[in-house]
Amino acid sequence: MSGTDRSKEFPTGPGPVVVLVEPQLGENIGMAARAMANFGLREMRLVAPRDGWPNEKAAAASSGALAIVEEAKVYPTLSEALADMTLAFATTARERGQMKRVASPAQAMRESAGEIAAGGRAALLFGRERSGLDNDEISVCDAIMTFPVNPAFASLNIAQAVLLTGYEWFRTSQGEALPFDGEIRSPLAPRAMTLSFFEFLETALDDADFFPPARRPPMVRNLRDIFLRRELTEQDVRTLRGVMRAIGRRRKEEGDFGGDEEG
Amino acid sequence: MSGTDRSKEFPTGPGPVVVLVEPQLGENIGMAARAMANFGLREMRLVAPRDGWPNEKAAAASSGALAIVEEAKVYPTLSEALADMTLAFATTARERGQMKRVASPAQAMRESAGEIAAGGRAALLFGRERSGLDNDEISVCDAIMTFPVNPAFASLNIAQAVLLTGYEWFRTSQGEALPFDGEIRSPLAPRAMTLSFFEFLETALDDADFFPPARRPPMVRNLRDIFLRRELTEQDVRTLRGVMRAIGRRRKEEGDFGGDEEG
Numbered sequence: 164m165s166g167t168d169r170s171k172e173f174p175t176g177p178g179p180v181v182v183l184v185e186p187q188l189g190e191n192i193g194m195a196a197r198a199m200a201n202f203g204l205r206e207m208r209l210v211a212p213r214d215g216w217p218n219e220k221a222a223a224a225s226s227g228a229l230a231i232v233e234e235a236k237v238y239p240t241l242s243e244a245l246a247d248m249t250l251a252f253a254t255t256a257r258e259r260g261q262m263k264r265v266a267s268p269a270q271a272m273r274e275s276a277g278e279i280a281a282g283g284r285a286a287l288l289f290g291r292e293r294s295g296l297d298n299d300e301i302s303v304c305d306a307i308m309t310f311p312v313n314p315a316f317a318s319l320n321i322a323q324a325v326l327l328t329g330y331e332w333f334r335t336s337q338g339e340a341l342p343f344d345g346e347i348r349s350p351l352a353p354r355a356m357t358l359s360f361f362e363f364l365e366t367a368l369d370d371a372d373f374f375p376p377a378r379r380p381p382m383v384r385n386l387r388d389i390f391l392r393r394e395l396t397e398q399d400v401r402t403l404r405g406v407m408r409a410i411g412r413r414r415k416e417e418g419d420f421g422g423d424e425e426g
Numbered sequence: 427m428s429g430t431d432r433s434k435e436f437p438t439g440p441g442p443v444v445v446l447v448e449p450q451l452g453e454n455i456g457m458a459a460r461a462m463a464n465f466g467l468r469e470m471r472l473v474a475p476r477d478g479w480p481n482e483k484a485a486a487a488s489s490g491a492l493a494i495v496e497e498a499k500v501y502p503t504l505s506e507a508l509a510d511m512t513l514a515f516a517t518t519a520r521e522r523g524q525m526k527r528v529a530s531p532a533q534a535m536r537e538s539a540g541e542i543a544a545g546g547r548a549a550l551l552f553g554r555e556r557s558g559l560d561n562d563e564i565s566v567c568d569a570i571m572t573f574p575v576n577p578a579f580a581s582l583n584i585a586q587a588v589l590l591t592g593y594e595w596f597r598t599s600q601g602e603a604l605p606f607d608g609e610i611r612s613p614l615a616p617r618a619m620t621l622s623f624f625e626f627l628e629t630a631l632d633d634a635d636f637f638p639p640a641r642r643p644p645m646v647r648n649l650r651d652i653f654l655r656r657e658l659t660e661q662d663v664r665t666l667r668g669v670m671r672a673i674g675r676r677r678k679e680e681g682d683f684g685g686d687e688e689g
Contacts, residue, residue: 387566
């Protein structure tokens, strides 16, 4: 899944601060930095990282997101890490009986965006690998953030929790505009039926010398796309007409490719 | 972030099938299985896994999600893996110039849920670690699924892509009902000011012998929560009245804790 385009701008604008409280493994700090980079989060704070700082393993695991690791600030206590924050969420997987309100990542990111737009600063706290955040750490936050997750398998590691939170931040701050729009489709034929048709069609077209040899692979893909998309374009229809003419001629061996199948 | 409750039911009901096409590393298969388990996805299919099957590393990396790995079905070709599917999404990070519509994970999961509710079956394809899906593999799918992600750092590994997709599946199929609701909050005082107030208050209460020694930690947390939540409960008010009485008495050294501070 590598689609990185180094020419693209890193999204600007302030975002929430990711605070890792007493992280144990450098690898996890680096992976959290990568997850932040995926979604345009830039500021990481570390409270008393177990193995000190800087940490070579964090740098190694951050490949491509090294700037986030290098610019991470280290604080001896959580209070100091949060001193200039005006909103803080404590990430936990379990309810802690603290009578604190609980937000989903989507709710927490909408609230963080509102806070930041109003001139405040938002922090997202993630706890130790083994034991998470303790009750005193949760008690200095405004709310708990937790994930909608299978209760029978709720375990997420730090990098996964940061990834899901970053994903929601990106959607909240950047929207999720994509190159094409989709609509709900009507039920399709089972795939085996469609693939069998493709095979029949492509064999018939090979017999009819429809494909210029050098262009066969992209033409086959374009043909399949015609049948897998819902709406035929004018070009699709022209291509289909060329196909049908070729099939009609196949016993005559005229070898006429015409000019309109792919134009 | 361990909050797994083994007593909870695994979410039932059919979901989309995760198809890994020529996965290279067993660890990634196992991590993908864990991400599936986090969000109630159960059926994994493998097309020609590079290192054969079964794979000990996949089993080891799946800890807690072993059933998904053990029940994964292996197919020699993608066509066979998709034979009984009626809807298929190809996950890619880059546009492939195929004139195929592109869906976000949220759109793809809504569409998959509709397809499944109508009696169909949906597949989500994820490609090789190094090179993703090739154009011919994408060409047998109905649409492309891609992630709203920082274009300057778009690289996601297989387990991360499965995690984000599973997260959207769980939200689509299970909603994201959480124990408490949040609303947008008004701006808060900077954290340093609030923490400094806590310190002042707790010192004053120590001087006033407010805390029964054995109960100090939970009482301190409850006190902080009162000021970090928006609305005072009746119990909060009773506790605050006890606090104020204690402060008023502190020079008299009466040592009366009353019975209503925590009741």
